[in-house]
Amino acid sequence: MPKTFCVVGGDARQRAAAQALRTAGYRVVGPEAAAQADYVLLPMSQDRVSDEVARTLQTVRPGTLLLAGRPGAxxxxxxREASLPMVDYFRRPELECLNAVPTAEGCLAMLLQLRQRTIWESDFLVLGYGxxxxxxxxxxxxxGGHVTVVARNAEQRANARCAGHHAAPLGALPTLLPAFDTVINTIPAMVLPRELLQKLPPEALIIDLASRPGGTDFTAASExxxxxxxxxxxxxxxxxxxAGTLIAQTVLALLEERGSLHDEP
Structure with missing residues (x-):
């Protein structure tokens, strides 16, 4: 009998993950049947414990493995209070790598929506080269954009140059910023404080892709x-x-490595 996954959350990403699991031959149930599950797939990046998650934690059998992505505190x-085992699937390097693709495409969509010029022949400052x-x-x-990469790490700057980009150290930001009206940050540290934001041209755009709290002083930027x-x-x-399909693939690979996807003969 195939293993059973309880997929919690009804957003499009979770629905896609559930469908990918079904396509792979596994049984998928909702939170109402959590007691039947061998594994529970929780929604990603939850800042609070939703009622649905709380009910699921109360219902699952002891020892049921929870699969979470960047769970909040x-x-x-x-x-922990429910004494259930948990694995953060987002720590898997292959998911971090693959997830960069839809993140980058989403960034391009925002640039096309928020700017009044083409990407072609525009200048972009990208902070970080992970x-x-x-x-x-x-x-x-x-x-067709012109990209300058700013990174602390000398090897990253060398890789950026090898890829055909201009590259500069983080210390060059005060000199570089006045020449760019579009900045994309990927560094999860405060790299754009007020004193540097003041060097940007009027009506500049920053798209900060870094995880919370980001790398920009958003209050100063607004002011x-x-x-x-x-x-x-x-x-x-x-x-x-x-995104949901990638999560399902990652979870299945993780469980396969643990040797827990198949019933004992």
């Missing part, structure tokens, strides 16, 4: 008339079907 605390920074910079360049968007969870917003 309240969710982690509730799971998975997301690389994915964004590459797609901007392919569309200075700079549009700064903290673009969180873009895969789930812009490409939920892809």
């Amino acid at each position: 309240p969710v982690e605390r509730a799971i 998975r997301v920074g690389r994915a964004v910079a590459r797609r901007l360049e392919l569309l 200075l008339g700079i549009r700064a968007e903290h673009a969180l969870a873009l895969p789930g917003k812009c490409a939920p079907r892809t």
